[in-house]
Amino acid sequence: MLFIFIFLSSWLLLSHSCPLTDEYLSRCHCGILTNGESYIKCEENSLNEIPKFKRSFPYDELILTNNNIKFLTASSFNNIKTIKRINLVGNALSYIDEDLLRLLGNYLEELTLSGDTEIDTLEFLTRYPLKKLRVLKLNDFNLNHVNLQNIFINMTKLEVLFLQSCQLKQIPQLNHIQVLNLENNLLSKSIFLSTTYAQLNLANNQLSSIILQNNPDLISLNLSRNFLQEFYSLTISNKKLSVLDLSFNHLSTIDWTSLNENLTYLNLSHNHFQQIQINSHPKSLTSLDLSSNQLKTLENHPLYEQLTYFNLNHNLLDCNCHLKWLTNLTRQALFTCSSSNDFQCQSMLIPRLLNFNITYITMASKTGLLIEWILIDNHQTLSFVEITIDQMLIKLPANQTRVFISNDIQSNKYYYVCLILIHKYSRDKYCRDVQTWEPLIVSQLDFDNNEIVQSDGKSDHHVYLLLIGTCAGGLLTFILLLTCCYLCYQIHKYKTSNCQPVYEQCSQQYPYPVYHCPHHQIIYNSENLSNSTDSSHIETSLSPTQNRHHQHHHSCNHSKHIYQTIDSQDFSTLNGQNYQIFELWNQSLKHKR
Template sequence: MLFLLVFLFLIHQIKSCPLTDEYLSRCHCGILTNGESYIKCDENSLNHIPKFKRSYSYDELILINNNIKNLTSSSFDNIKTIKRINLYGNNLSFIDENLLRLLGNYLEELILTGNNHINSLEFLTRYPLKKLRLIKLNQFNLTNINLEKFFHNMTNLEIISLNSCQLKHIPNINHIKQLNLENNFLTQTIFLSTTYYYLNLANNYITSIILQNNKNLISLNISKNNLNEFYSLTISNKNLTILDLSYNYLTYIDWTILNDNLIYLNLSSNLFTNIIINSFPKSLLSLDLSLNQLKTIEKNSFFQQLIYFNLNLNPFDCNCHLKWLKNLMKKFNTTTWLCSLSDFKCQNNFMPQIIFFNISFIKVFNNYALFIQWSIIDNYHTINYLQITIDKPYRISQKFYLNKTRAFISNNIQFNQYYHICLLIIHKYAHDKYCQDIFAQNPIINNQIKFQDNDFIFNDNNNNNNNNIDINIDTKTNDFNDKHLYLLLIGSCIGALLTFILLITCCYLCYQIYQYKNINQQPIYEKCSQNIHYPIYHTHPTCSHHQIIYNSENLSNSTDSTHIDTSSSTTTTNHPKHIYQTIDSQEYRSLQRQHQHLFELWNESVKQKR
């Protein structure tokens, strides 16, 4: 009975399809299981919007991938109650500004594809679109349009997709939750700080992404860019759940961005040669590492939690140390392996081999020490580093490398004690351990050991961490350092002595120069006396005061009588001539004592004159 009712309802919908007869062969009306009705026309069958013979309440108009060019003001007149219009894949060249004048109270979704030349969005703002929730514009020219302004009043708008719209920056539209900017002109470094929940920046030209404040961001897609750098400046990206970095040029990322909420991570088609498994969050369920440069990967229980795991097309060295991975991948539908070694077997010449490992108990001065020697062959350079461990209590040394073949342990080594010493070899295939027990008895005197330049000497006396081994410097190294210390002290003394002599010499030269200047410096009254030809009471340019100078000899030899003041005209020509100027008492006292007799003679002459 129910089936019959549904069948009759469908027949009714077909008969009530509002299209004119010429479109019934290319279009059809239908109803979905959720009760929504639609009108859909076949692809590549329309050159313009179909004509509707009457108004009827339909939910969706689907005209994708046709050849429609123009949208006029009357294109949707007879279907004004439509909720969703999908014109994706059409090559629109004209959109009338009044296109949506009758759809403001009904339209919720609008999808349009242009011809890369439409550069106006006036049809969206001419009339209010009260219920518009989603808009997708493809192949528009929006370079010079202020998108923040255009979408500001569309308060119900949640999703904006602007694919291939020639955009050069990310618009900041606060009330939008999802923004799609795929295939635009975004370039160089992006300092990302948005309020969006979902952001798609795929297929652009971005070289670097620096995450800043993105507290709402849940999904971020930056695939198919030119990324070689990706990291975070803050910890405000903790809601990030989906991250797609595929098809870039990454060799490293800031693993701290992988927060505890991350579920999906796509790193495929990059240039990773090493992956830090312990950095992945425990929340991760899907991981794609395909098409990278991975040669090996460490075994970790983390992989067991994954629902999806892809390692395809990596150049793995598929030796015996990757057997665990071969068994694990049976769980996932990923079977395309690219192996340089495909038999999952280990040949001895690929593994580092230890040739010699020996421990000796020695005595250095009054202290006991353990002297460790080893020799390792690593033809294929697989070793990452070495370490030494000792028990009672357990301690471990710092990391060192293959060029070191000896070590000395002298921290708390006691006589008549057993010690368990191990050499750890950490290489790219596994972690190997070679151990040996030694009883601290009958020590070798230190002069029986020939020291070498590559002896590993590690001193951790300043480290308060008791888990580290203190490996002290041997006696030969101490002697070497003492000799250098003596030479340093002698050199310092010689340098100090030469510096002192240089200072004394400089002081002596300065004193001689000072004496020479004092001897050759002419007193100020003598300088002024050299210019005796100046008139009486005339101030000499080089003297800042009036001076009195007496010099009869010079006056008698002078032929220029015009410089003599009329006040002296009453004197006889046979008398000596007097030229005088005032002298400050302070300046008078400053004169040298050997010249005071000159002024005494002047005083006497003045008295006689008077």
């Protein structure tokens, strides 16, 4: 009773002391909540400006949502400076004065504003320190060219930030923010996500692919209403992720092994899934939504038994005998049937497995698994048969009843072998655990070629990879050999061009005909000329052998001066016109000396 009395007294006091001027009292009212917090709230579509306050009063919240307020001036909150929360969502603000919050820095904890996409600055947030601001929600601003890191670097108390419909093209890195909402922006194409956020909302953007790399603190991620065709997650660096929303995308498959063990909620509704193949699943998952996909049937899996919420509504489920297990789940699944089969099957039309045996044997020095089965398929509805052994997949024709797999099979190991029947109505899966301890010795078995086609234990894609690797190695070797040949040719060419025989240098240096290059030749540079006054002395001081060695050494070092002599026996062979040419050449050399 005392509490009720105090509450009524407070309410009467507030109702008579509402700090609004008379012109706003008919459209606004003051009140108090059961937790003791006070508020001022004005009716929707009734205001074109911030109401006038006749005195300051310590109210906790000002609610002016969905009105027609356009301008926020420096004096808009003058008489309500102790307010903690201001909510102006739904007002298409076109102007905010930079001094708007000058009196609210010591009290304001939460601010919600909606613009009209014309406001492209956040100067009003940085003009004065906002010491207690914890939650900031901005809608319909133009922040594409605003440096958000600089804006929020000093707001150390800020934890929750909403930047919805703000024309952002990138995800800002704001280390002290815990919750970031970037819904309905311009994020596009593929992104590699590495953040420090605990909750991140990227819904209603234009993302086509996302890879979660390093998000150690991420707990909740909303990627709904994008254009995702691929989703990948590195489980080691995203261990805390527990809520994942991938609804309303273009996904047709998902890698269940990339989902971390702490995941509890997964939404895959409104995608393009035609079948669900679960090879591994989070043991903590309790809520799964697969509604509004293209599923016709679903294989029973232990995952579905652990769910507390399982939605299959709005699919194309054929409710025949293969889906009867849905009705036996501990917690009833939500599903709708596209046909009224009442979970019955025409058993004579479906292939039946009568026998399925797996034996670990040694035959003709080969040890492996002999897999045999017996089927009844009177109406020939079986399309083909698949065998899976761990990560290996073997596809076999419908009429085959056994296969021997050897090379990849190891002793002292457990194998999980499945026989999958792909037929007209569905796909039936039968699995066995096999232990390869002591092989059974078999003398001889007759196999057709198609029954030992997988005897090497490798699936087709392994063979293709081996062939591709061989071709790539051969091509690389050829390129290396070609490169070596080219380098050898260039080295040989360089040596030849820089160390020509003496007779070639002789013939190339003089423009007039020289029929015989001299047998004795001394080549030296200008520096040697400066130290010697008589070139003949240099010539005569060398023996014939030394002379030839001296000639070769200088010719390979690009000598600048050439001095040559001709033996008497060569001189005697000249006659007529050749002798005159020789005399002219010899006189020119003497003149140069």
